[in-house]
Amino acid sequence: MPSSFSNIISRSKSVFSKFGGKKATEDVGLGASCFKRGNQYLFGRQGHPIAEKLAIAQFQKSASLGYHAAEAVLGFCYEFGMGVETDFVRSEEYYLQAAKHGEGLAMARLAFLRKYGRPNVKIDRAEAEEWTERIKHQPAAIQWIMDAASLDHHAAAQYALGVCYHDGISVEKDEMTAFRWYKASADQGNPRGQGILGYCYGEGFGVTKDEIEAMRWYRLAAKQGETVAIYNIGYCYEDGIGVEKNPTEAVKWYALSAEQGNAFAQNSLGYCYEDGIGITQDLMKATYWYKLSAEQGYPWAECNLGYCYQNGIGMPKDDTLGAFYYRKAALQGHARAQHNLGFCCQNGIGVTKDEKEAVKWYKRSAERGNIFAYHSLGYCYQNGIGVEVNEQEAVFWYFLSAEENHAPGQLSLGYCYRNGIGVPKNEKEAVKWFKRSAEHGNALAQNSLGFCFEEGIGIDKDTTRAVYWYHKSAKQNNPWAQCNLGFCYANGIGVEKDNVKAVVWYRRAAAQNHARALDKLALHTQEGLGVEKDPVAAFELFKQAAESDHLSAQFHLANCFEKGLGCPLDLTLATRWFERAALAGCRNSHERLRLLIVRECLLSPGISTEEDLIYGGLIIGHSAPAA
Template sequence: MNIKETEPTIQNINRAIFEEDLSIVIDELINLYFEEVNKGKEENVRKQFVIDYINNSNISSQEIYNWLLNNQNDSNSIFLLGYFNNYGIEANINKQKALELYQKAAELENTAAQFDLAYLHIYGKGIDKSYDKVFELSLKLADREYPAGMNLLGYCYNVGIGTDVDKHKAVELYYKAANLGNIRAQCNLGLIYESGDGVEKDHDKVFELANKSANGKHSDGIGLLAYCYYNGLGTDTNFQMAFELYQEAANLGNDVAQYNLANMYEYGEGAEKNMSKAIYWYKKSAEQENLGAQAKLKSLLNGINLLGYCYYNGIGTEVNKQKAFELYNKAANLGNNRAQCNLALMYKNENFLKDDNKVFELSKKCSVGKHSGGINLLGYCYDNGIGTDIDTQKAFELYQEAANLGNKVAQHNLANMYEYGEGVKKNTNKAIYWYKKSAEQGYQNALNVLNNF
């Protein structure tokens, strides 16, 4: 026998063994994943479960992804390829592709795909959502007695997704799923008992359900338990315990807990007052699009900037430019555009700080946030070669942008460019127009120019 003739056969056998093993691994992964779904585990926890399972399988995620691309023969492999696309595992995040693959697997009655498809229709970004599809899939899963389906259907009835609001049905479904151990449903039911919306208020039940959900490490459940301790719902008020629980939920990435933790740091409840930590957690929450945190952070940073302004100008206190610098710097580093602009002006005007590169860098940051003062200052940098080469065309464009936003200094600077034909063709009428716009806002330099025209 020719040895070379046997080599392809051995390779084929090894390939067959590998593919059979891989198919088994994928089937087991999806079954275990759906168990996590029915326990009510959160999205980030489910994702980490998938990654950990793959890492422990001795098969790389790249090998699995490559195999999935060429083996779309059953619903589990179709769903998993969609999952990889949804979460950017060995592929760029592609929500639309994930949606299509989930839909295909769901039509083959894949329960994991049905749940994740419904979830994507609720929370996914950049896709055409269908709340009717969410209700349809939730109903299908609930009819098969899956706790995740019952909880999701309860949510549909609770807020009116694909159906009319029906609080009583929501309570029934949450109750059933909660009794089956779904930690998300336990939290949802606790929230209903707290609000009394569709059921009589019962703080003891809120505390009991929050405890159950928290024991399952659901961040919303932990946050709800913290809320109970903070407000004395079903238990004695205990700020220290509330603080510790909010800290735990915040560390798990829960935006509401991050907001509440920041609030406790701000007012010194359950922990020593610490504005730096308060701002840190407001920022973490705001980054997750928590509207309350965004408003609070903006207010606090504006306050820090305003205090810096008071020290800089001696308003209600003695002039202290070092203190002003520290406050501007703190707010600027946390993204406050006004503070970035004020700090840039200090780097431009104060001899003890003079740094043209910092002026340019901070002006750019501020202009990205569409702060008219920052845009004007960036124009000034290009106009005068501060931290960059002189570019009067660029300066003109930036002055124009800031002037259109109503900035009186930019309006004066724009008029000046029209008057002398710098960065644009000389135009006296437009110069006068913009000088007048600036003067109407009380800018003295513009008034002086108009008096001399």
């Protein structure tokens, strides 16, 4: 009995499977038939009239029967407004559903949408790369697009096929072939074809560069409401590409595109508001547009928004949100965000400090050619931050950065040559890199080059040139250069001696708490050189510099206490400051301390000679005679 029951159940399952399988096969067959008919109506094949709405009905029926190729084509129709109103959100939904079942057309278009976005379709460049990889070197995956473009001469398909050759989706990248398909689409009046053709002419992509022609195509596309073309017109006005540069006109076009939801334009409009380009600066509006763009996943906007949060631009400062947005952009492969996230990890800004994690992000950024990351990696290898110290590796990264005309990289490479870090010491080579960095406006390099000219390090001594470079650096508010320039004026080095000008530059550096400048300014104030004599003010300046561990200032402060210059006489404090400076290597302080102790102790009962002081251990720097 149990056995018979089991057989009945088994036969029932078999019959169910048989008829279920038959039903599924019939549905697939009907779905394929509807799909074929839909293509006939869409393109007017095999004598059928072009009837896009009838095509949509057939594709929808096919999709409802589980025919996934129809879902992919419905996505295409909604993306390009074929038989339906353009709807990027519906398009994305169909593409995703079809892509889950391996439809190449859907994956090809998702690779595009995730890379470039469309209003209300989120950009995710990491995902774009994944879709591209899944159909890499598989031309059959985009056969539907190829047939529609070449056999049916359909403008939207021609544009889409151009994109495949442009970005290497399913086929090898080929600029000339991409251009040919873009041109075919544009010549039929397709707005997206016209817009991308403008890009080709503007960039010289697959065709001779022609900026005037680029603007012509952009305008044709913009007249049809193509938001990317509208954005590109703004870009051309901002940079003067094919038109006279006009920032105000650029903002007008950016705003027009941004208000229609274009993420690129929203970011650019934010940038214009942030820097006051073509419009009154408004930091709150800048962050408003950055946020809208970032919400659509545009990595540049995410990076910019992170920067605004990190620096309190247009919003309250928030290091955590700054690092959050850097990470979002970094995960999409945005090189600058990767570097900035590395910097956050290195210094514990908005994230837990993790130097190894910092190096990881610097390396990712460097792999994408970011020159800031080259320099940061060099610094990490030089100083053992997140990696073992490796001076040769540091020089390698500094050199890469320097060769790309990154001024900080050139400066760091110059320091390596000057000090023999990772390379043989070579002062002439150091000067070469200091000069390149200085000519790019780096204030630290300008000061270093000035010092080389002043001292004749790696170059013929030339105090006039020294002053020239000190002045360049000082005008950028570099306190070392300001102090050096003050010293030149105070001593007539490369310029006519002028204590008034010396004081001016010392004051500028002192305002930045530069210890050497504070000490020099104090000396001038104490003696009344270029400024009214004021011992009290001088004493306060000496004290400020001495507390910053400046040896010369410690000596001068001790002198003030010993002699009551600008302060009450206090030999205990004088002794303390002379001793502090002496222990740090100041010979003058050592001698003054010795004399001060001798003078004071000779007045003490029971001590009458220096020999007594030596045996008593009260004079530093001497040893008692051997027994």
